[in-house]
Amino acid sequence: MEITPYFDKNKKDPVYSQLYSYIKREIESGRLSSGSRLPSIRQLSKYLKVSKNTIEAAYQQLIAEGYAESRPKSGIFVLPIDEVLKPKQPLTLESMNSKEQPKETFKYDFQYGDIDIPSFPMKNWRKYLNETLDALDYDGFNYGDKQGDAELRKQIALYLYRSRGVECRQEQIVITSGTQQSINLLIHLLCLRKEMIGFEDPGYDGVRSVFSYENCKIIPIPLQEDGIDIETLPIGTKAVYVTPSHQFPMGMILSIQKRKKLLNWAYQSGGYVIEDDYDGEFRYQGMPIPPLKALDEGEKVIYLGTFSKCFLPSARLSFIVLPPELAVKYKKGNQLYHQNVPSVIQKAASRFMASGEFERHIRKMRKIYHGKHRALLSSIEIYMGNKVEIIGEKAGLHILLKVKKRNDVELIEAAGLKGVKVYSASAYLLNNDVITEDATIMLGFGGLSVEDIESGVRLLHEAWFI
Amino acid sequence: MEITPYFDKNKKDPVYSQLYSYIKREIESGRLSSGSRLPSIRQLSKYLKVSKNTIEAAYQQLIAEGYAESRPKSGIFVLPIDEVLKPKQPLTLESMNSKEQPKETFKYDFQYGDIDIPSFPMKNWRKYLNETLDALDYDGFNYGDKQGDAELRKQIALYLYRSRGVECRQEQIVITSGTQQSINLLIHLLCLRKEMIGFEDPGYDGVRSVFSYENCKIIPIPLQEDGIDIETLPIGTKAVYVTPSHQFPMGMILSIQKRKKLLNWAYQSGGYVIEDDYDGEFRYQGMPIPPLKALDEGEKVIYLGTFSKCFLPSARLSFIVLPPELAVKYKKGNQLYHQNVPSVIQKAASRFMASGEFERHIRKMRKIYHGKHRALLSSIEIYMGNKVEIIGEKAGLHILLKVKKRNDVELIEAAGLKGVKVYSASAYLLNNDVITEDATIMLGFGGLSVEDIESGVRLLHEAWFI
16 A cells, blocks of 8 residues: 555644645645556545545545546546646745845924824724714625725715715716826716826826826826916827826915816816815915816816825825716726725725715814914024015915025935935926926925924024025 | 905914915905906905915915916016816716625625634734734834835745745745736746746636736646646746646646756746645645645745635735746836835735744645635545536545536536525636537635535525426
């Protein structure tokens, strides 16, 4: 008998599995050769002093995986297996480690996109998450509606009407897990591949990179003091991506004249305007600027919103408002992906909005960010005075600093030596290898306290001007 | 004085905002014409008997939005605005409503993809979600690592080693919000557009549609009794998508011979094997089938896993195990998208896994689904006997029923009249307009109770054979 395994009773592995592994190794190594007959269940059971069921289970597993086959009336036979030709040098992860940079830590990080963590309404958010779990229905467990939770879409429609002057119905809203996903969905829905897309220059690189990867032709549109210069749009442009309420990153507001020109372009050419209202809630002087969508009687503006700035980046919750025509098209067979925001997040956000907490939270955050914005501006004024120029409206969660006759790399390095992390605004230019005469530095302030902002700016002054 | 608004003190809207709206309407309507000078702040304040600050705020908002401009030493002037040319017939949502079908409800729905809701470990999942919220750190609030939470990746690596025999490091794992997103990421990382992709036929349409949309050339690979026939792969194929542990939807196991052939193909041609191990945890006879990845010494298998079957579809949590070479490539500038699984879901899943609950849950579910599978098979045997043929291994959350000389549409309709929803398996064929001689019906059983399965099958028998 060729089969003489050693069974280890202390192993967690059951005996049938140990027997299976033993025979598998014997076949793999060629010691049990192709075509040879395995001992009958009865024989092997007697020989190994284990039950017939055990032998049978091991044989069944070998048959299921294709190591052996059962031939009626003659027994169980070993099947041939190709040897695997290993490639000569399988790469290891070592090459990965050597490339990884040690993470630098900075005392003050002016990273754009961070929010004010201490003011996050954790108690309420937790309450709504738990209430959602208590009430989870069939949809909440399984894949759910591809378009997103209907109740959340309703709450978003109500919010947009009350706070942003946008009229739409929940049927027009699609929930996504981020603005990049919203863009990906629109490229699919509008068949934008290989088409010309007008894009603010400088503009939001996270969106631009998705358009580029999807083979759209990016047509950079230069910015003037009151927003994009749409006169330069080539004929045949299919869509224009804009941030009218607070241009990213330059911070200007698209003027009413340019808004109307843009709408007229869309109505006459049949193109779409993709309006990214990423931080329209945060304006610190006067009223929030109404979105372009509020003027769009001809239904050619696609409105993009996100919870990343006004609520929580890590909730990964964004949405699209489609014009009715596109909403119909989406519903009729253009739903490529499953909904990919977890139901518990969608349903908790919906409860949070329905309770009125969401709008209270935004009002509270507007005050807090206003305080930080004021602190940033006054620190810059105190420490750097007329050595720098501040670019940007009194809005949002970042400003730009223009520093004459200096360059970004030098300033970022000098700041780093003082423990302050700042960022170049040049990443937002389509051609960011152009050497500019002056440096433009981006300062995000959402995640820093007023004290940190003041200390950070003081250190920047030391780093750059002393 | 042209400006004589009526201020409504009962309105929530502050007076400055009412004034701004009034002047804006006057400009929009042309009653205040382009080029006209607005009254000075002092004049208007006296005339309307409101404070100068109020007038100033209204004027500032008008200037910010571009309705007026301030000219030094001469005053504030109305700017010209284009009229908006409305397109003739803006579409309304009415067309949408008429298209929406009333939702049918069925007493027994054999939908594939549903899980057993009553056994979901809600108490523990809630506990880990709440613990996560208590301990949320900087990463948990902000955008977080594009590759996914490092601790979750570590837990997945440990789980794969213990339960599926796959050895990998957390650096090789990328978290995604679903298998479709995993495929999207791989198409980007491997530059698969316009390339040939070998694909099981029939196969998983959710993945196939992503490949097709991304302009990959789908090469259908016919199935034999022991899995795909790789002999037919054309030269130049860049990747092969397979479900070796439990073919979707046919249910066979890829034999060890074909596994080795597939690995040899990858090692010799340099192509990649994309292994989707979507339900490898659920096998009801013998041991789970080890994934192809466990044999892949040459690092050419990309392993896809998901929490949708073994845990919760609505958690939207999946992952990729990249070979080291690709993990390095991903890290070095191929991270197009932000991570889009919410941090709280990632971190709670990580705690759930670290506690050992996850593996206990899987063991428990294996027993429960085994019971349902047994009930389904025995009900079919009792009611339909030899009128149907069951296709599929003793594994997973679905089976196929072959009904000779009948067609899918007819059987689905007849079942529907009895209140039972069943599905055609023909959607999984690349060319699903081919008329086959026999019907193939898919029965998913994850979401139904044992009693419902029995009653459902009894009704199917009545619908089809009486």
